Amino acid sequence: MVILSRHDHHRCESCIDRLFTLGPAPCPVCNKILRKLAFTPQTFEDLEVEKEVAVRRRIAKEFNKRMEDFPDLRSYNDYLEEVEDITFNLIHDIEIPETEARIAAYRRENAALIELNIQREEQYNRLLKEQEDAERQEREHRAAELRRLEEEEREEREKERQELIDKLETSDKDATRLVAKSRADALRRASARSTAAANSFQSSSKLLRSRAAQNTIVPDAPHVPLQDDWYAYEDMYILRDNYEDPASEAVRRDREGIMKAGGYRVEEAWERALRSAIAGLEIMPAEGIRTVGS
Amino acid sequence: MDAVEKANADRQKRWAKEQKIGEGTYAVVYRAREIATGRRVAIKKIKVGQFKDGLDMSAIREVKYLRELKHPNVIELLDVFSSKTNLNLVLEFLDTDLELVIKDRSLVFLPADIKSWMAMTFRGLEFCHRNFILHRDLKPNNLLIASDGKLKIADFGLARDFADPGYKMTCQVITRWYRPPELLFGCRYYSTAVDIWSVGCIFAELMLRTPYLPGESDMDQLKTIFRALGTPTEDDWPGHTKLPDYVPLGQFPRTPLRDLFTAASADCLNLLSKCLIYEPRRRISTKDALNHPYFFALPYPSHPSKLPKPAAKANSSHPLDEVDGNVDLSGLGPGVKANPPNKLKRKVSSDELGSRSIARRLDFTQHR
Ligand SMILES: Nc1ncnc2c1ncn2[C@@H]1O[C@H](COP(=O)(O)OP(=O)(O)O)[C@@H](O)[C@H]1O
Ligand SMILES: [Mg+2]
Ligand SMILES: [Zn+2]
Ligand SMILES: [Zn+2]
Numbered sequence: 274m275v276i277l278s279r280h281d282h283h284r285c286e287s288c289i290d291r292l293f294t295l296g297p298a299p300c301p302v303c304n305k306i307l308r309k310l311a312f313t314p315q316t317f318e319d320l321e322v323e324k325e326v327a328v329r330r331r332i333a334k335e336f337n338k339r340m341e342d343f344p345d346l347r348s349y350n351d352y353l354e355e356v357e358d359i360t361f362n363l364i365h366d367i368e369i370p371e372t373e374a375r376i377a378a379y380r381r382e383n384a385a386l387i388e389l390n391i392q393r394e395e396q397y398n399r400l401l402k403e404q405e406d407a408e409r410q411e412r413e414h415r416a417a418e419l420r421r422l423e424e425e426e427r428e429e430r431e432k433e434r435q436e437l438i439d440k441l442e443t444s445d446k447d448a449t450r451l452v453a454k455s456r457a458d459a460l461r462r463a464s465a466r467s468t469a470a471a472n473s474f475q476s477s478s479k480l481l482r483s484r485a486a487q488n489t490i491v492p493d494a495p496h497v498p499l500q501d502d503w504y505a506y507e508d509m510y511i512l513r514d515n516y517e518d519p520a521s522e523a524v525r526r527d528r529e530g531i532m533k534a535g536g537y538r539v540e541e542a543w544e545r546a547l548r549s550a551i552a553g554l555e556i557m558p559a560e561g562i563r564t565v566g567s
Numbered sequence: 568m569d570a571v572e573k574a575n576a577d578r579q580k581r582w583a584k585e586q587k588i589g590e591g592t593y594a595v596v597y598r599a600r601e602i603a604t605g606r607r608v609a610i611k612k613i614k615v616g617q618f619k620d621g622l623d624m625s626a627i628r629e630v631k632y633l634r635e636l637k638h639p640n641v642i643e644l645l646d647v648f649s650s651k652t653n654l655n656l657v658l659e660f661l662d663t664d665l666e667l668v669i670k671d672r673s674l675v676f677l678p679a680d681i682k683s684w685m686a687m688t689f690r691g692l693e694f695c696h697r698n699f700i701l702h703r704d705l706k707p708n709n710l711l712i713a714s715d716g717k718l719k720i721a722d723f724g725l726a727r728d729f730a731d732p733g734y735k736m737t738c739q740v741i742t743r744w745y746r747p748p749e750l751l752f753g754c755r756y757y758s759t760a761v762d763i764w765s766v767g768c769i770f771a772e773l774m775l776r777t778p779y780l781p782g783e784s785d786m787d788q789l790k791t792i793f794r795a796l797g798t799p800t801e802d803d804w805p806g807h808t809k810l811p812d813y814v815p816l817g818q819f820p821r822t823p824l825r826d827l828f829t830a831a832s833a834d835c836l837n838l839l840s841k842c843l844i845y846e847p848r849r850r851i852s853t854k855d856a857l858n859h860p861y862f863f864a865l866p867y868p869s870h871p872s873k874l875p876k877p878a879a880k881a882n883s884s885h886p887l888d889e890v891d892g893n894v895d896l897s898g899l900g901p902g903v904k905a906n907p908p909n910k911l912k913r914k915v916s917s918d919e920l921g922s923r924s925i926a927r928r929l930d931f932t933q934h935r
Pocket of ligand 2: 591708709722
């Protein structure tokens, strides 16, 4: 199938297929929402082009040798070159009888291989299609499962609400306690659902298997608490328990206890002042302010 | 144009904005490229003008702190320039955030994955705290994930440095579900412990796959916390009843974490409980957390490259442009199909290439 598009940047059919497997999608280049329909084949106004297409179609049918059919890259390249020559001649009506004779000779010599490659191609296409079908089914299965879970979740929430109302009407237990219990139950169920949803895919998907396979490639390493070159001048000062610090006197007294309750730590302010001062010791005096003779 | 304006214009020209990729409370984020190298970056354009002097405090904070912080688990600020009345922060580009990862129900989290995210979060936060900076808006949505899986703390719009003694700080920080009880009680003097509470909530959310303490209002938030962790007593949290906005909210019993986190290891729940201690001064510090047995126990934290991630959007990672081809020895797949003759598979030195009119955009192989 030939693909021409106003979106010049899409050319390769497999890319387009991949892009639209889940329906309309934004073009990765220009971000316009596109539909696969926009890529239906078009007929060419330019007859020259149309002719070239026809010729190439015809040639591709029989000149279908693969790289593995050749002993080396060189002979494969020679073959490709010959195919190009023949194609060129046919398109431009050059030496038609001789060219047709070359094609006929090729056909005779390679009849078996041509047939084999046609079969290989068909088999490959079949395989590809089966794979795509399987993947589509898997996707549909997942989507259905998610929908089911969401529906269940909705019903459950509704049920909970109703139960709570019923209980509040009939029970003489403390209302806040009932609400609390109902919420705790709801949270537990929501969480169970989320993890169950994830786990239900676990078996059906290849995810865990691929994770296991990855393990042999990138091994997990033991934990290292800090990984940067941590240095905070800690060898250069000792933080005392207390300082003569009028600015923080009120804070330290903290008559109401509210700074303590809020977690404010005057020690953090002290540590910061100390560390900043010590870090400053390392800063060289500015260049250019040199004393005579140095 | 004066020298400053010119310098700014030159900086601006280094980056090419592409498309909008996100919107936060006070900023619009765009995908962009460094023109010279093609490197992908993000530009965070900050809506300026909420403050009378014309420059938003959040913007100033974000620039101020990110300038100073360079760490593998903190988002990197590459450049800053202004345009019209906006301030533009050029940031390293990150693929996704932890909220999207948590919400993607098709992803399975292994215990080792959670451990890895937690270690990276604590490392980034330890670095902030070591540099005397409080983040004050930690939540899954502000933990961004790079393409190699590394987690980076982002969005320093609410960050500030430790207050000097006696200076009040605002308690209107941190998104509600991740806000610690001392801030909900209106405390104006607080510390690094506020960030630790948020990390505890994120930790729990990673295990539950749903927010742990989803209060519906500020008042309900406290109740939600107490329902989960029990109403604190004076022993649990000395002095809390004196905090400015304290109100009694009723007695709720404490339910053991084990009841809710059924699959977690003992180490794991121990660390979680230490992040959620009521008394801020007793809450665990980043450094102690990183040295907690949970991180050293088996399983080892997952290597970042293996962490689960939402499937990539059909984005530009795969080049849609055809690759100009000479014969590709590695492409032995479907033979001719992968190397269609129309692509002029010829010898490298095909110098008559130009003389032949071959429509290079067409795919001539028979696909159907
Ligand atoms: N460096 C980045 N790379 C990719 N996306 C980003 C980056 N920074 C921010 N974003 C996206 O933009 C959103 C808003 O950014 P954020 O810094 O959190 O702004 P705000 O402070 O307004 O909340 C994020 O949730 C994220 O989706
Ligand atoms: Mg944000
Ligand atoms: Zn397009
Ligand atoms: Zn392609």
